[in-house]
Amino acid sequence: MTQALRRPGRPPSAAASAHDAIMAAVHDLLQVQSVQELTIEAIARRAGVGKPTLYKWWGSKADIVLAMVKERVEPALDPPTDLSLEASVHFKARRLVDAFNGFFGRVMTGLIAEAQHDADLRDRIKEAYILPRRAGTVADIRKAQTDGTFPPELDPEILVDQIFGSLYFHLLTGVRPLTHAYADELVETVFSRLRHR
Numbered sequence: 152m153t154q155a156l157r158r159p160g161r162p163p164s165a166a167a168s169a170h171d172a173i174m175a176a177v178h179d180l181l182q183v184q185s186v187q188e189l190t191i192e193a194i195a196r197r198a199g200v201g202k203p204t205l206y207k208w209w210g211s212k213a214d215i216v217l218a219m220v221k222e223r224v225e226p227a228l229d230p231p232t233d234l235s236l237e238a239s240v241h242f243k244a245r246r247l248v249d250a251f252n253g254f255f256g257r258v259m260t261g262l263i264a265e266a267q268h269d270a271d272l273r274d275r276i277k278e279a280y281i282l283p284r285r286a287g288t289v290a291d292i293r294k295a296q297t298d299g300t301f302p303p304e305l306d307p308e309i310l311v312d313q314i315f316g317s318l319y320f321h322l323l324t325g326v327r328p329l330t331h332a333y334a335d336e337l338v339e340t341v342f343s344r345l346r347h348r
Contacts, residue, residue: 172198177219186261226250244334
């Protein structure tokens with residue numbers, strides 16, 4: 152009976168340790184500098200690994216930052232399951248405002264800025280974070296449409312754009328501060344129109 156060939160390289164535990172060190176390094180460095188200021192060299196030095204290790208697992212600095220966001224700071228936006236659709240959207244909007252006003256918001260702003268010059272990164276942000284979040288709320292709206300508690304002729308994607316697109320707009324432009332009061336007013340404005348239909 153022949154032994155299975157083992158691929159050369161670090162043992163899995165060493166690779167996992169290096170991965171954790173890299174994620175911690177990115178998280179710590181971004182506490183004191185922007186995504187634009189962050190460098191591959193600084194990440195490698197802080198994590199105690201070589202630059203080839205970073206490029207073996209990720210294609211760019213932005214990819215490493217996006218991985219860190221997914222693993223360590225992606226906000227928990229999922230509401231309790233017993234809420235109405237409107238209350239659920241209120242919950243998600245408030246949670247997103249809290250996240251945007253903190254570390255997550257600063258990092259996402261930097262990633263989105265980088266993505267304006269990198270179409271591949273823009274697609275990765277969309278696939279890794281934005282589309283899954285949209286899909287959850289769209290599914291909630293479609294369920295309410297099936298239950299008869301939400302107008303069936305309305306496009307769920309448009310509702311998501313009106314509320315959450317507005318929050319992203321103000322995150323990126325700073326036209327107005329992101330507050331719970333604004334999130335509440337935004338959701339109430341959209342749903343009050345629906346109640347009057």
